[in-house]
Amino acid sequence: MTLFETVFSGNDAVYGLTEGAVNAAIEQHGADKAVSFPNTAYCLPCYYAVTGVKVKTLGELKEALGVVKTLMTREMRLNDVFMSGVATALCAEFIEVLKYIDDAEPYTEPCYGHLADAVIRELGVPLVTGDIPGVAVILGSAPTKEEAVALVKSYQAQGILVTLVGGVIDQVAEAGMKTGANLRVIPLGKDVTSVIHVVSVALRAALIFGNVTPGDAANLMKYTFERVPAFVNAFAPLDDVIVACGAGAIALGFPVITNQEGVSTVPKSLILQPDVSKFNATSLEARDIKIKITNIDIPVAFASAFEGEIIRRGDMQVEFDGSRVDCAELVQSAEATEIEDHKITVIGPEADEMELGSKNSIAYVVKVAGKNMQSDFEPVIERKFHNYINCIEGVYHTGQRDMQRIRISKDAFHAGFRLKHIGEVLYASVKNEFDAVVDKCEVVIYTDPAECKRIRHEVAVPTFNKRDDRLKSLTDESVDVYYSCILCQAFSPSHVCVVTPERLGLCGAVSWLDAKATNELDPNGPCQVITKEKCIDERIGEYEDVNEAVRKFSQGALEEVSLYSIMEKPMTSCGCFECICGIEPFSNGVVITNREYAGMTPLGMTFPELASMTGGGVQTPGFMGHGKHFIGSKKFMKAEGGIERIVWMPKELKEFVAERLNQTAKELYGIDNFTDMVGDETIATDPEELVAFLTEKGHPALGLDPMM
Template identity: 90%
Template sequence: MTLFDRVFGGNDAVYGLTEGAIDGAIAQYGEDKAVSFPNTAYSLPCYYAVTGTKVTTLKELKEALGVVKTLMTREKRLNDAFMSGVATALCAEFIEVLKYIDGATPYEEPCYGHLGDAVIRELGVPLVTGDIPGVAVILGAAPTTEEGVALVKSYQAQGILVTLVGGIIDQVAEAGMKTGANVRVIPLGKDVTSVVHVVSVAIRAALIFGNVTPGDAGTLMKYTMDRVPAFVNAFKPLDDVIVACGAGAIALGFPVITNETENIFRVPKSLIVQEDVSKFNATSLEARDIKIKITNIDIPVAFASAFEGEIIRRKDMQVEFDGSRVDCAELVHTCDASEIEDHKITVIGPEVDEMEFGSKNSIAYVVKVAGKNMQADFEPVIERKFHNYINCIEGVYHTGQRDMQRIRISIDAFNAGFRIKHIGEVLYASVKNEFDAVVDKCEVVIYTDPAECTRIRHEVAIPIFDKRDERLDTLTDESVDVYYSCILCQAFAPSHVCVVTPERLGLCGAVSWLDAKATHQLDPAGPCQIITKERPIDENLGSYEDVDEAVQKFSQGALEHVTLYSIMQDPMTSCGCFECICGIEPFSNGVVIANREYAGMTPLGMTFPEMASMTGGGVQTPGFMGHGKHFISSKKFMKAEGGIERIVWMPKELKEFVADRLNKTAKELYGIDNFTDMIGDETIAEDPETLVAFLTEKGHPALGLDPMM
């Protein structure tokens, strides 16, 4: 048997199953039955991306199968094998979508099955920053449970997102390993067809961030090859179906590493035989050219970004610290170099051993820094990273910030020897590692003595926080001399540029003007560059010759004009990883905003994924704009169209999240009290008629404004 025979044979087998499954579904439901994956704007994303056709019914699915058949040519050429691999993936997608008919939820814990568009948007920032350096797809059962778990853990420790298909899922469960998107280990499903759910993620990345035109299969495959750092680890025995799926993976640019030696054919850089499973990790990273940032920290538990989302439940916790109940604080404090002894870590007060099991305690840590290039403006930027740093510790959980942080240390971490002083080690190493351009010396003092915590909180930290807040309040677009560009997301959205100003943070929500300023200082040739604002064109629109020149340059000519304050005229582009999207609602002259977490319907007749699919990939779409959550309460939010009084609807949860700040801005700008009470949400209206009736009753100001179109 040649590799061709195996790919073609596997493809034919899956095709036969697919045809049978579709015919069976038509017999059961009739051919007009609706089919689509949930929480996506792309129906069957893989088929849509490859052909440009959106399948909506079983009848269309059957027709689509005819199109798939045309890809299944049988010449013994590499391209035929690749296209048969793609056809196999499309068949798998068809089989999988049938499981979702009638809103069914076919996957049960711990398996995920289909992943919604929002998950992909969330992955945008960690992928571009290298926080997630790659995506591993592990197929089948490892020779032993220990080897399988060790492989998964090795990727997890590197921050790599791991997806599991088939036997490995049971092995990981048997070993009692925690899985889930929050720890970056995602069991997809036990059938081999469930592998299409990760293929679908890669392909939607091309649609969402890459602005790839659906149907342009060539550009699609180039995008996934160049920009999606995925690879496959397939355990023996490989049947022909898996070999055919592998051909599909290779067609998308994802190398396949296997320990199968029988009846397999090596393809350099693409199909690699590695008999030693303990070397799968190294072989895979080399094949995909993935570089891992190493932070060596001397602590008794693992430290990796994959643990950032890990949650420690009360029953698993040794002790906790809770700023909402007792005095706590976290602080970066700039000192003179002579006052600091580099890498000195001091604990003042009891260690974890001396705390009662399950108790609630005080903690305050002051990270003293010194450096020639250090500025007070960078203190909050560094401080905000503490949350990520402490969360990356395996078995330690952190939420909140400033004097409201909460930390839990798990029983497992404690038993492994983790102590308070190790928090100091983590803070020291992480700050020195990430902020080396501004921090020359760093010392950490951790207080657990309750009286000392009270003193630090009230006499040191709070006065500093108050001062910073005053500074933030006076930071307006008018009060600064420069804005900053951010092009981090160009790794996925090649022509996208964010213009970050004090009153308009990056659309991902993660880059404020202060962050951009610090990033520029840390890496002067990096993603954030200074944009001057000396030549305004129209202050109301927020257009500047300087800004236009900068976006032209940083988008390599893809963009000519960008305004800062309009969603209708030359709005800022979106990469795809925005926290929120707003879109115009013509019946009320207003805009509807939806956030990534919102799963329901909006009065535009679109869900978040559908609204989000209107913009992205660095293109301008007047009427739709991606933005960060904090931008909603900004005085600059679509100022050119009248500002926040255009907001007519938001999901309830988002409305509550922004309420205080939004109400304050509405009071200042228009003298309106409790503005959020006038804004609709899903409990009030999911269609425009009900919404307008509600707005009329409340006397919402948008109704009296000029139409936007």
């Protein structure tokens, strides 16, 4: 059979199966039965992205199947092969959605099946920063389980997100390899149709970040080809169905690498690599993925894939806990003459002199010197310690300042990992990432309890207090410039964030100080200086210079933007916002919800549904993506009256922001304990009940002018 015939035959086979399954489902449940995937605003995301039609019932699914049939043309042109590949993928989505009827949970550990919109939004930042340089889809069974594990680990060590479909899932499980989204290895499912769950991620990325119009198939494929760095590794033996799915992948721009002898190859698209140990290199080359290499001399792996790893008490060798004993982490600028580059000192006991399972003190001071170093960069560098230390395989880090907590696993300890290696990691990472400002770097690690106490109280805490005073004095009025951030343009080509002291980037990861440091580190990079000399309208925070910058950085897609209004020329969103806020007409207020909250809001929409109202760098008055820390800001919706418009938040978010929000409410309006007046899901998720609650509490929003 030629490649064409193989694809057509695989497509026909899957179509037949789908038709049978849909008919059987209608017979069993009736045509009005609802079908949907959980936690998405896009119904059947692939079908919606390709056709622009939202399928909601079995009857509509059957109609959709008729549309799929029209893609299955049988001329012998390349386009027919691609469209048959797409048709195969859509059929796979139909088969998969049937598994979710009646809110079933068809996938059990370790498999994930369908991935929520929130997962995609979370991937936004690591993908644009190159922390996740690519997405691998591994399909079938490797020749041996050792080869399966080696391949998966090779990607994991590069930070590549790995998804697994079919036999490889059992192979890595048998080999005892840990998997899970927090380790960037996601088993999707054992049926080949479960591959659609990663395709669904790629296509939703185009809708969420790319502002691609649903139904605009040509632009959809252009987007995935240009911006989603995915590729497929398909193990022999390939059957017709897998080849047909592969044609779908190629249509989206994802090359397929296989060890199937005799396969008819297509340059740069369907590639034969008989040696599985070379799959990694061949795949990266085919998809043109470059890996940032950080060589650090430690006895365990160091990769961003280990950032989410958790170490349980039973697996732990030793721990350090700033909430119980004296700990601190600190960056200190010093004179170049005071520093010996790459010197690492441990003062006090090493890990092998500590009792198994014990809780200890630790304080590390990273001294840096450089002619471009500024004290404003100290907290920026310091905040990265969390990532750096977490990237160590077998080491877990949370918290910051003098409240950090670190666990070292038994496995890492037995591999030879010691505290001095934390010094190596901090040294190498700081030198690597901050080379433009750090010329010399030295690390001192204290574990002696008396020394830790001294460092914490006499050195670190006074420094933190000084920095907090500096932060408090940083207001939008007190600085001369703001910064643009266009990091997200990799996925949202026309999105620009304007970052000010009182309004951080909507991802929550870029403050004004971060943007300033980024600009200093890379003057031609994503963050550029924006002057603010020509104010147009103080009330909504509109400046001629800001508009000019936004026009330039959005390549003309965006004309005017305000800093302080959600209704008039609001700032755009890319897709990776931590929170989304939308107006609630019954109370004249706004509802905020965050990515972690899966439940309903009084707007009758969940986070993914609300989030889908905005994004892609487009202005949508009434909806605004923003960072968590923006909620307590005096500039939050200042034009519409400010934070007194906030009527509802998920309980956890409310608690997270309470201290600052209450302080701001006190300062702006003289209200005590403002958060007690704000609803949450334990109080109401229904607008009428919410208004009753707000009335009872005398919430100020009720007395304000309507926003619309």
